[in-house]
Amino acid sequence: MRTRERGPAPGTVVVVTGASSGIGRAVARAFAARGARLAVTARSADALDEVVRECAAAHDRAEAVAVPADVTDAAATARVAEAALARYGRIDVWVNAAGVGVLGRLDQVPPDDVRRLWEVNVLGVFHGVQAALPAMRRRGRGVVVNVSSLLGGAVEAPYQGPYAASKAALITLDEVLRQELALSGDHGIAVCTLLPTGVDTPFFQHAANRTGRRVRSLPAVATPERVATAVVRAAVRPRRRVAVGPGARLLPAAHALAPDLVRRVIRRRTESAYFGAPGTAPDTAGILHEPSGDTAAVSGGRHGRLRTAGRRAAGPPPWPSGPARWPASSGSAPDVLPRSPPAPPPDSPVFPPEEIAAMAQWNRLVEAPPEDVWSVLSDGRLYSRFVTGTHDTWEEDGEWPAPGAELGYVLKLGPKSYRGRTTSRICEPGRRLELEAKTDLGTARIAFRLEPWGDGTLVVVDEHPLRGPAARWHNTAVDVLTRWRHRSMLARLEEVATSREGRERGART
Structure with a gap:
């Protein structure tokens, strides 16, 4: 052989x-x-x-x-x-x-x-x-x-x-x-x-x-x-x-x-x-002509998904390994991401351990403080129209995003429309928001986690399908199907969170 x-x-x-x-x-x-x-x-x-x-x-x-x-x-x-x-x-x-x-x-x-x-x-x-x-x-x-x-x-x-x-x-x-x-x-x-x-x-x-x-x-x-x-x-x-x-x-x-x-x-x-992020920038030569004092990174912090072996084990969703090294004054991405975030309270688990193995996970470094990112997630109109991006109409039942509050919407996928409703399950202002999204296509649990990182925020999104076609597929298939949707969602989240005009525009819509 x-x-x-x-x-x-x-x-x-x-x-x-x-x-x-x-x-x-x-x-x-x-x-x-x-x-x-x-x-x-x-x-x-x-x-x-x-x-x-x-x-x-x-x-x-x-x-x-x-x-x-x-x-x-x-x-x-x-x-x-x-x-x-x-x-x-x-x-x-x-x-x-x-x-x-x-x-x-x-x-x-x-x-x-x-x-x-x-x-x-x-x-x-x-x-x-x-x-x-x-x-x-x-x-x-x-x-x-x-x-x-x-x-x-x-x-x-x-x-x-x-x-x-x-x-x-x-x-x-x-x-x-x-x-x-x-x-x-x-x-x-x-x-x-x-x-x-x-x-x-x-x-x-x-x-x-x-x-x-x-x-x-x-x-x-x-x-x-x-x-x-x-x-x-x-x-x-x-x-x-x-x-x-x-x-x-x-x-x-x-x-x-x-x-x-x-x-x-x-x-x-x-x-x-x-050029999805607004604003101008001065010309810079980077390290083209001279090396800078911080050129030792392997990763650029751009990978859209966090893949670790820990995702398959019971316990909280995994976080990237390695020591944190991103000065607060730096506008660049970190060399490596934090070893682990603060542990969540024991009485409010992120997901049951048996569901961790099937979770698909994405992340993005947003150039905005956690409070600006949270202001988008905690505003029902901004969340519906800008974060999810494909919601045509919406209604709010309860004080979003308090636990039990719901958002109703019509989800457009090509020529077809599907009714959906998202319910808040766990809300820790400025840090964590866990949701259950139901549409005609199925049901999924979605969790947003915010981690302060220098002048910005590390936003991590976890998704676990509960019912529907995606729930019967291996995590790799789910990852392929939802990759671009989550990347686009995180990009829109950053655009609105970093733009005062964007947040005000959403509030007027």
């Missing part, structure tokens, strides 16, 4: 660029967890020191050495290879994960930004390849993994022209490199192009913003750990291209079959997602 290898053998020597945050840091952790010996590089020496400590603690055979360098400097990149060879004697895998971004129309982005972006995203990869190949050629084998993107590799989106073009250039560079290696007889050296979809990294916090408007990050569909796992597998079983993330294979196929339709959808989706 053929067994599938999940990762390289302990002792594999791996070099990772861009290892201080995002995909690069996740890749370093993933290799270290399998006992690899690493040389990690980025511009931030302090962040690299943290990565080295994380790698050393991940496996009893893992080692790591930090080599601060700017990949746009060919000599500095060569020194990274020299440090790896001096310490370990060889290089088995080289991962080019360093990358930066610029947001703005092509007529808005300064030429210096474009030049710098290409130096990092393209020239940095070129320098990495030149540094890695001599050592790999001497041994007759090796794997080069270059992190590109579906944005530029398969689809196009507005406001990221320079970034998408740089990622498209990597695909061409890799194809040429494969041909040249074949011509030179270096058949033992593999080149893998990684094509991830939207990944939950600090990309939007780190990117330069030249739009003049407040930019809200797109919802992510893949975690950095998922991408890192794909890189680790590519080190064992290299492929020319590896698409990572939900829709990574479907999207290029759809683009090939109906390019105009896909472009129109992406164009509208990008515009509404980027």
Whole structure:
């Protein structure tokens, strides 16, 4: 029976660029967890020191050495290879994960930004390849993994022209490199192009913003750990291209079959997602030209759902793990989310333990204090018209959201209308609201939880179907069916909570 290898053998020597945050840091952790010996590089020496400590603690055979360098400097990149060879004697895998971004129309982005972006995203990869190949050629084998993107590799989106073009250039560079290696007889050296979809990294916090408007990050569909796992597998079983993330294979196929339709959808989706939050913003260079003091995050806090093993166990719904590190003065998302919220009172359980396993969970970091978010949830009109979004009419029975109060509405789904009624079950002002929603389609329990986080609020939504078709399906199916509805709901909640005009508009409706 053929067994599938999940990762390289302990002792594999791996070099990772861009290892201080995002995909690069996740890749370093993933290799270290399998006992690899690493040389990690980025511009931030302090962040690299943290990565080295994380790698050393991940496996009893893992080692790591930090080599601060700017990949746009060919000599500095060569020194990274020299440090790896001096310490370990060889290089088995080289991962080019360093990358930066610029947001703005092509007529808005300064030429210096474009030049710098290409130096990092393209020239940095070129320098990495030149540094890695001599050592790999001497041994007759090796794997080069270059992190590109579906944005530029398969689809196009507005406001990221320079970034998408740089990622498209990597695909061409890799194809040429494969041909040249074949011509030179270096058949033992593999080149893998990684094509991830939207990944939950600090990309939007780190990117330069030249739009003049407040930019809200797109919802992510893949975690950095998922991408890192794909890189680790590519080190064992290299492929020319590896698409990572939900829709990574479907999207290029759809683009090939109906390019105009896909472009129109992406164009509208990008515009509404980027600029859904009102307000202007000053131009910022992000970390494009200089690293900031806080570049060590793996996650960007953008993943729409919280998935943990604890969701399958009895007890309160799970919360993300890890220590909280988000200064109150910061406007960016936290590096990691809180380990656990304050425990709810024992006499008011969130849900019975037997229902926890079937719960689907989503979250969003809202740039508004808890009282503003609660003012939307606790207003029957705002909740009906803006949070749920599809309610055509409403009526209020009781003082919403006091326990027992009800909201009646007509739910429109395409050409059909369904009557529904939502009843408040548990209300802890400013913190927790649990509801039971009944429609002709079925019944579900929904819980909102608010957690203060710096100047904003972490909003978590749990849903458990009680009756109807969804109640008979596995949680994965429920997750797929309700994913976009909940993401849209949380986006509307943020829009109203962050906009005084939006709340007043709802009150007048």
